[in-house]
Amino acid sequence: GRIDMIEDRLIGIKSREVYEVPGAVTLITAHRDLEDLTLERSLASFKRGMEPVYADLVYNGLWYSPLRRALDAFIADSQRPVTGDVRMRLYRGAATVEGRRAPQALYEHGLATYEAGDRFDHDAAAGFVKLWGLPLKVWSERQGEGR
Structure with a gap:
């Protein structure tokens, strides 16, 4: 809980x-884990x-900026599927996720x-692997590195 x-x-x-801030660190850790479970890859990355x-x-005192308001709208929309339960282990100042479940989890065993x-x-x-690598194969051939 120390930063x-x-x-x-x-x-x-x-x-x-x-x-x-032990409480904040614990909540952020649990929430990020739920995001990993429920958000699509490009949305989570953005x-x-x-x-x-x-x-x-x-931090810079720009709370009332239009950018902050626009980002709030993005965050509110992106967080709709982020709900569920996270089981945490709190030990010696560390908060570790030990389990999670979510009704809108994207993980499927x-x-x-x-x-x-x-x-x-x-x-x-x-077939996907061949298609995915095709642009780099062509690039490599044009550079004289292809075989």
């Missing part, structure tokens, strides 16, 4: 800040990328395993 970091202040001076922008707006009887179409995967 020890070097921050860049608005006027350009670096400062060392130490925050004791959200992670805009988090520092949002933090800078707030039958698709995530590569075993006999799973739902994953292995023949389709071979």
Whole structure:
């Protein structure tokens, strides 16, 4: 629950800040785990990328900016499927996820395993791999690296 970091202040001076926030760290850890379980990959990636922008707006006193309001709208929409239960282990200052479940979880065991009887179409995967690598194969050939 302790965050020890070097921050860049608005006027350009670096400062060392130490925050004791065990509750916040626990909630953020649990929430991010639920996001990993329920958000589509590109949406999750975009959200992670805009988090520092949002933090800078707030840290720099720009709470009433139109960008912060627009980001709030994005966050509100993106969080609709993020609901569920996360089981945490709290031990010696660490918050560790030990289990999770969500009604809108995108993880499906039958698709995530590569075993006999799973739902994953292995023949389709071979075609996808060929198509996915095709642009780089062409690039490599044009560079004289292809065989």
